[in-house]
Amino acid sequence: MKINEDYSDIERQIKDLGQFLETCTDKNQYYSAASSFGILNYLYCLRYGNEFVSGEVADNITRKGMELYQEILENEKSVFLRNKQFHKDTFFENFFGPSSSFLKVCRGSYLKKMKSSEKTKLKTGEDKEILEAFFKESFPEGSDILGELLERGHLFKFFDEDDEFSSSNGFMTFNRCDNAANVFLKDDVCSLSSLVTLVHELGHVYDFSDSVRTFTDEEKARYALGPYAEVMSSYYQQLFLDYLINNGIRTKEATVAFFELYSSFFYNLDNALLLSLVSDDEYRLIVGSDFKKREVISLLRKSSLAEDYDFDDNYAWTVMSGTKEIGYSYGILLSNMLIDGSISKDDWFSLRAKEFDSSSLTSIGFSKDKANKCLVKKMDTFMKK
């Protein structure tokens, strides 16, 4: 599969977005375009060592974009805090509910041993063959989405020598001027793990392409920041892993990818739980401020809010975003329920644009117990294989 290393179309997009922003007066449209502008300019800089647009123009866009970002973020914080008890119960139930044997595998040496086999190169044409069969069975839209990305040359490689994005093997940014997505992958599509990343990103493209048709500008602006943005990507990623394992395709590598997904899920769930345990003022302070996990734990140790919680000091040096942890946690919980059929896809699609609210989640059949039941079922089925 051809991954694009030529950024001339990125230059074109940055130019177009810059022009659009010069005259844009709607704040939601401005925010959406400014975030695409910022991300593409930053990626361009990683590639060539300097930004494509710099100086006063870039500074103005960044400043105005950041102001709008803070405004949206403040609103997201308030919505979370209004539903804090609901989230705390959900995170608690699902972090302590699952089987300890599964957790052990996620954190154990078995995974490390298996990881060494992960990067086996796919044979020529094997990537396409695997994807086409999967699209046919579980993701019919995926074929067209990938076709369009390749045709536009929008499947890019990203260059990250200092590993700033080290936790991320890929991501997607939707350019709302173009109404088209750009997908960036760290590796060439030559191993199974890079195929898994690609399918996750295609899930984002599918979700966003649909949301730009049906959402208002305000809903579009907050969607990427909100907690629902990881559901469709996790959904297709999990369906893909199920497909590989059920059909005996690259089973060993697919198993590693499965455990990696769940290791990162439990890591995020632990962090999400911490965020739901701190006081409201501390939560407002932490979100978006580059707090380290260690600092959040020490805040909690000082207060009496979490006396009976045994803190996991793993990854204490990592930075907490305050929003991603919650998004990735709900991403897995909700996508599991979609796969299981305990939430219908239509109901989910009608909920997506709404605020992250306990009553709307409950209205489509979500509860902490049902989420936990699906999670345990998933792990049990997997462990049997």
Ligand SMILES: [Zn+2]
């Ligand atoms: Zn994602």
